[in-house]
Amino acid sequence: MTKTDIASRVYNHTWKLDPIIRSLIDTDFYKLLMLQMIWKLYPTVDATFSLINRTTTVRLADEIDEHELREQLNHARSLHLTKKEMIWLAGNTFYGRKQIFEPEFLNWLATYQLPEYELSRRDGQYELHFHGRWMETTMWEIPALAIINELRSRAAMRHMGQFTLDVLYARAKAKMWEKVERLRTLQGLRVSDFGTRRRHSFLWQRWCVEALKEGIGPAFTGTSNVLLAMDSDLEAVGTNAHELPMVVAALANNDDELRAAPYKVLKDWNTLYGGNLLIVLPDAFGTSAFLHDAPEWVADWTGFRPDSAPPIEGGEKIIDWWRKMGRDPRGKLLIFSDGLDVDAIIDTYRHFEGRVRMSFGWGTNLTNDFAGCAPQHVESLKPISLVCKVSEANGRPAVKLSDNPRKATGEPEEVERYLRFFGTQDRVEQAVVV
Amino acid sequence: MTKTDIASRVYNHTWKLDPIIRSLIDTDFYKLLMLQMIWKLYPTVDATFSLINRTTTVRLADEIDEHELREQLNHARSLHLTKKEMIWLAGNTFYGRKQIFEPEFLNWLATYQLPEYELSRRDGQYELHFHGRWMETTMWEIPALAIINELRSRAAMRHMGQFTLDVLYARAKAKMWEKVERLRTLQGLRVSDFGTRRRHSFLWQRWCVEALKEGIGPAFTGTSNVLLAMDSDLEAVGTNAHELPMVVAALANNDDELRAAPYKVLKDWNTLYGGNLLIVLPDAFGTSAFLHDAPEWVADWTGFRPDSAPPIEGGEKIIDWWRKMGRDPRGKLLIFSDGLDVDAIIDTYRHFEGRVRMSFGWGTNLTNDFAGCAPQHVESLKPISLVCKVSEANGRPAVKLSDNPRKATGEPEEVERYLRFFGTQDRVEQAVVV
Numbered sequence: 001m002t003k004t005d006i007a008s009r010v011y012n013h014t015w016k017l018d019p020i021i022r023s024l025i026d027t028d029f030y031k032l033l034m035l036q037m038i039w040k041l042y043p044t045v046d047a048t049f050s051l052i053n054r055t056t057t058v059r060l061a062d063e064i065d066e067h068e069l070r071e072q073l074n075h076a077r078s079l080h081l082t083k084k085e086m087i088w089l090a091g092n093t094f095y096g097r098k099q100i101f102e103p104e105f106l107n108w109l110a111t112y113q114l115p116e117y118e119l120s121r122r123d124g125q126y127e128l129h130f131h132g133r134w135m136e137t138t139m140w141e142i143p144a145l146a147i148i149n150e151l152r153s154r155a156a157m158r159h160m161g162q163f164t165l166d167v168l169y170a171r172a173k174a175k176m177w178e179k180v181e182r183l184r185t186l187q188g189l190r191v192s193d194f195g196t197r198r199r200h201s202f203l204w205q206r207w208c209v210e211a212l213k214e215g216i217g218p219a220f221t222g223t224s225n226v227l228l229a230m231d232s233d234l235e236a237v238g239t240n241a242h243e244l245p246m247v248v249a250a251l252a253n254n255d256d257e258l259r260a261a262p263y264k265v266l267k268d269w270n271t272l273y274g275g276n277l278l279i280v281l282p283d284a285f286g287t288s289a290f291l292h293d294a295p296e297w298v299a300d301w302t303g304f305r306p307d308s309a310p311p312i313e314g315g316e317k318i319i320d321w322w323r324k325m326g327r328d329p330r331g332k333l334l335i336f337s338d339g340l341d342v343d344a345i346i347d348t349y350r351h352f353e354g355r356v357r358m359s360f361g362w363g364t365n366l367t368n369d370f371a372g373c374a375p376q377h378v379e380s381l382k383p384i385s386l387v388c389k390v391s392e393a394n395g396r397p398a399v400k401l402s403d404n405p406r407k408a409t410g411e412p413e414e415v416e417r418y419l420r421f422f423g424t425q426d427r428v429e430q431a432v433v434v
Numbered sequence: 435m436t437k438t439d440i441a442s443r444v445y446n447h448t449w450k451l452d453p454i455i456r457s458l459i460d461t462d463f464y465k466l467l468m469l470q471m472i473w474k475l476y477p478t479v480d481a482t483f484s485l486i487n488r489t490t491t492v493r494l495a496d497e498i499d500e501h502e503l504r505e506q507l508n509h510a511r512s513l514h515l516t517k518k519e520m521i522w523l524a525g526n527t528f529y530g531r532k533q534i535f536e537p538e539f540l541n542w543l544a545t546y547q548l549p550e551y552e553l554s555r556r557d558g559q560y561e562l563h564f565h566g567r568w569m570e571t572t573m574w575e576i577p578a579l580a581i582i583n584e585l586r587s588r589a590a591m592r593h594m595g596q597f598t599l600d601v602l603y604a605r606a607k608a609k610m611w612e613k614v615e616r617l618r619t620l621q622g623l624r625v626s627d628f629g630t631r632r633r634h635s636f637l638w639q640r641w642c643v644e645a646l647k648e649g650i651g652p653a654f655t656g657t658s659n660v661l662l663a664m665d666s667d668l669e670a671v672g673t674n675a676h677e678l679p680m681v682v683a684a685l686a687n688n689d690d691e692l693r694a695a696p697y698k699v700l701k702d703w704n705t706l707y708g709g710n711l712l713i714v715l716p717d718a719f720g721t722s723a724f725l726h727d728a729p730e731w732v733a734d735w736t737g738f739r740p741d742s743a744p745p746i747e748g749g750e751k752i753i754d755w756w757r758k759m760g761r762d763p764r765g766k767l768l769i770f771s772d773g774l775d776v777d778a779i780i781d782t783y784r785h786f787e788g789r790v791r792m793s794f795g796w797g798t799n800l801t802n803d804f805a806g807c808a809p810q811h812v813e814s815l816k817p818i819s820l821v822c823k824v825s826e827a828n829g830r831p832a833v834k835l836s837d838n839p840r841k842a843t844g845e846p847e848e849v850e851r852y853l854r855f856f857g858t859q860d861r862v863e864q865a866v867v868v
Contacts, residue, residue, distance in 0.1 A: 004637055006603050006635075006637050006641065007596070007602065007604075008600075010588075010591055010599050011599050012447065013446065013449050013452045014592045018447050157444055157448065158448045159448075160444075165441040166441040169441045170441075201440075201444075
């Protein structure tokens, strides 16, 4: 018998919508941790999230069909958490802690749906905004980015033949496995997947995550993707993001509140979480300013996540500060997560080996590295620097400075005001690739 | 690893055209035999073929998208015979005879393409005509019918879910296998597939043909589908069709030529073919009239194919005629091929067992019987009585009377003229289901 599953074939060729986001927990774990804090401490705050394409040379509105984009966003809005997901969130142990999510929070989450979106086009780019309560809008960040990135790769592959696609993925798998083999050589390495938002596609991220699980074993410490953590029995990893200090700073009514904002956020966080979740993200308004004004207790936190300074430079600065505060860095943790690939992971690991505990959050270059894989060159398979940032809180503009001026977000005059306030010390211009 | 062939999945979900006809030999074998005769003896005759939907309650133009229909017809027009197909046609033995196709004919066929079509809509039906040389237009009959029938089943299945489709085909396979088991009980049965034109789909016909090959073994004597015969190593079967007497009758310049037409066609045929290919199709203008005027030599032919009379009645009439002509029916062959299903095959077989050699050409009810298979009732999965008949030859109207008035084709006044000429004797009204 000539083997063809006729039913599957008919189904595949009368395909309607192929949803990119099929679960509300197909998102980063830190969004859930932050969501619980926002729900508990800032339930009435409004926050607008906005799409920002830093790779302005790529005209997203020309590459991605608006109708398809709306279909995908609408489908994501139709999702609720499933019973299985609710039970898993309630029953699973995260960071060694049971019931990290309060029953009241889970009750609220059980009926949660993504809020409305505002989509328009301007000079070849999409203007995408999410208005509403912070605890509603914050959950759009990851699905919105994953949808746009996957629609972009689908468009890039739309006209490829069956063998072109077969070779494309074969090469991508071979390329990925070479990275696995290089990482294997590092004793005691700790790497986790941070690639959800920038992934080529959900299925490809799943392949990469499962390849790491088999390929580097215990060195693979988990994935930020909650759905993949559940399905592949991995640790869900992640702590907090810039949106917390950005919103709290935007809400500040005076200079004292603004100066206190980055530390108030840590206190807020500490009311809900402890242990390995006590990770400082220092660069929202510049790491130097943060360390200069940091209260003594910040040095008691488990670790830091330098997210925009060059890893070695940024790490050294934090280690110096720990020493200055009389803490032994060897007991501390540094989490690197900014545009890493294998070379940067290996160099950074070798540089700090034995001096500090380290963990690497591997993102775009893990789940969306198809450079040189397509039989013919396809520019639109190259990942872009696309983010979805909080732009307003209770009607006030939100700002991020970061240690790399090119990663700053917010209205120019407001960015200037923050720079005058927090200072420009040690900010280093670096190309932002992803 | 969660098993998903990402490349195939991406390919399936960016599917463009799924061609229904992928080969010029995805057609009935008798079209090639007739084509060689037309090419040799009637190369300058023009013949128009026209689509006729006898199931007028089904509004084809509402069920099938015109753009899809044109895409499929255009794709069929782009086909040439492949090297492999040419070599097989030249090298294979058909009906025990080597090189049944002349080298000159094959040279001409090597560059053949389907000619233009004329498509329009009228009251919910498609008007589809093929104008041109007979040896060009005749090849449209089977692909045109197969395309429309498969587009109709695709439309019927377009909104079915994966499990609905899975169950649909599971039930169709089970139903088909029950027929196989019933046919197995008949000793010395000879059945072949005549289901190309009315098939649900190409893949489904292939499944049915291969199921018969495994299921009834030697009782399965072949398929009329040349491509399946080549791919599945089966005998290609089929002889001639009504278009031959219809065209020759239309070309008649006087009553004598008209009366001689049905027999002239047999003489023409005999100049190219012999043995088991000497099968008389007697009902073009009524079997009684045909037998009444038949010259003695017609009784020397191998057999008859009664195609519109009820099988038992039609068979008895021919057997009586053989006896009258002093021939022993036990040495003769009757091929039944009109709207058969298992019951009719078994009844007819039992009725004539031992009195005459028999063969059954099983069509629509073999390759398009999904009655009761869809989880919910889908009217449009029911096959319809769709034919593509020669309507004009050198500008003169072509007519078919047949033994069943409901199967008559041609302009009413012309049908009347033929009826006056050949007589209405023994013509029996029967419902035309397929």
